[in-house]
Amino acid sequence: MKKLLIIGYVWPEPHSSAAGYHMLSFIKLFLAQHWHVTFASPAALSEHRADLCALGVDEVEIELNSSSFDNWISQLQPDIVLFDRFMMEEQFGWRVEQCCPNAVRLLDTEDLHSLREARHQLIKQQLRDEQLNIAALSSLPTLYHRMADTDLAQREIASIYRCDLTLMISDLEIQLLTEHFNVPVSQLTHCPFMLPDEETATPSFEDRQHFISIGNFRHAPNWDAVLWLKQQLWPLIKQQLPKAELHIYGAYPPPKATALHNAKEGFLVKGWVDDAHQVLQNSRLLLAPLRFGAGIKGKLVDAMRNGTPSVTTSIGIEGMTANQQDWGGAWSDNPQGFADAATVLYENKSVWQTAQVTGHQLLQKRFNQHDIQASLLEKILPLLSQSQRDAHRRANFTGQMLRHHHHKSTKYMAQWIEAKNKHITSI
Incomplete structure (x- = not known):
């Protein structure tokens, strides 16, 4: 049985956020393909989180900056690892590559954090200047200009390069990345909400209020x-x-x-x-x-x-x-x-x-759920072939280079933090 590991920034809350619903849809897709799914997160358990165990998903609490993760994932040996947001790839990407080099590495951005933050700063400036212009926040050249020099954009897009494939919920964000940040289209795939093709009976106009x-x-x-x-x-x-x-x-x-x-x-x-x-x-x-x-x-x-x-x-x-x-x-x-x-x-x-x-x-x-799922699997599953995965990675030299430098620095920083924590504990 093939294994999917999801490293979550938070535990999915489908009734609290769209991100939680989207993650649950992805989990159900791979369960339907008869994969063994494990969801692991360093986040605290939340009161509104989904009951993943009831779906047949293994839940595992993991630690940041701890070699215990290395021992655990080395035993699990997943075929695919999905990082939920780029922060999880920054923390665990080098460990995954070190312990499971053949695992396909996917990134789910949910949305571009650096884009949202750039717009947040722009709207703050507009409100200070009393010149509200929401439409201006959709100008891709303007957004690139505001994002390109930020630490957040550089971190997020570097993470996209380091992964084999990134799931993008918005086609406009794909356009921004490919046309202005020059991210290869082969590194991205469009994955919006996956909804069943159904139309349920709902209350009439007269039966609704407020x-x-x-x-x-x-x-x-x-x-x-x-x-x-x-x-x-x-x-x-x-x-x-x-x-x-x-x-x-x-x-x-x-x-x-x-x-x-x-x-x-x-x-x-x-x-x-x-x-x-x-x-x-x-x-x-x-x-x-x-x-x-x-x-x-x-x-x-x-x-x-x-x-x-x-x-x-x-x-x-x-x-x-x-x-x-x-x-x-x-x-x-x-x-x-x-x-x-x-x-x-x-x-x-x-x-x-x-x-x-x-x-x-x-x-x-x-x-449409059927169409999106078919397209997604068509992009992901070929990467399970070693020859296709190796060719895909060779074509992404920028990603290899970023992994080399990032993983070295992150690895030593994580090892230093772990050693420091052990020293404090022993005192």
């Missing part, structure tokens, strides 16, 4: 969206719909978020919800005013799956569609335009129903 906003509060773009709603967007909507309510859900709400709760304003911060799909089905419209971010947005996909139209921004639709007419709702980067679109969709049954149908069509076109 606006909804949802997202993990630990994710900076989500928190920024809540602030924008509170400070500017929701008051504009309330002017047109005085009786409307906005219900805000999300995992890990901090005190500064719950402090925004105001029943008189219809701004209700509700925090964690056990079943996000249920609250989406019972809501008439999702508001997702994302001013920065990366990847593709799980909340918008979930809304379309549950027949709930949405209003978002150009950042929100990125990686899913570039056309207003293909979106399951509306998008606007202008506060008044956002509020007006939300009002129309909330009140106009015909417009709402058209948006619902359009959303289902977009899911079938862009996120």
Whole structure:
């Protein structure tokens, strides 16, 4: 039986984040191929994590900067190792290569961290200068200029080179990497959300009420969206719909978020919800005013799956569609335009129903599970052949060079930290 090892930055929480759902989809794909799957992580166990053992997945807690990992993986001898985010490849990549040189090394970026951070800094600058221009954050030349000199981008793209193949959730991010950072297209594969081809019955327009906003509060773009709603967007909507309510859900709400709760304003911060799909089905419209971010947005996909139209921004639709007419709702980067679109969709049954149908069509076109899985396996499985894997690695000389220098420095630093920790323990 073939073995897949996933080294997770965190334990997957499919009900808390899109990243958790995406990781679980990947796990289920390889279980369906009758692989033995092990999920290992140095992170603390979380209260909302998926029950991987119930799926037949081995769960293993591992340590940073410890040779105990070397002993363990040498015994496991996985055929494929998937690093969940580049930080895990930095920590464990050299150990994997040293102990299991023939294992295929995959990287799942989830989204480009360096892209999200560059946009975060740009939006901060715009807000300081009082010149909000969300559309400018989609200019690839501008983004390259802001990212290229940053430590985060250099680390993340070096990690992409060091791996055999990187899973990219957004085709726009592939375009950014290949056209501006000159990453070979052979190092990347498009892997968006993998959704079953199904259309479930959902409540009608009349049976739904209220606006909804949802997202993990630990994710900076989500928190920024809540602030924008509170400070500017929701008051504009309330002017047109005085009786409307906005219900805000999300995992890990901090005190500064719950402090925004105001029943008189219809701004209700509700925090964690056990079943996000249920609250989406019972809501008439999702508001997702994302001013920065990366990847593709799980909340918008979930809304379309549950027949709930949405209003978002150009950042929100990125990686899913570039056309207003293909979106399951509306998008606007202008506060008044956002509020007006939300009002129309909330009140106009015909417009709402058209948006619902359009959303289902977009899911079938862009996120078909069967098509994405087939394409992904077609890229990954040939690398299990030693001859094809060796040829692939020889063609990526930059990756070999980066592995040589990075692994040497990281190896000695890790060994120094481990020796220091043992010394402290022995005192």
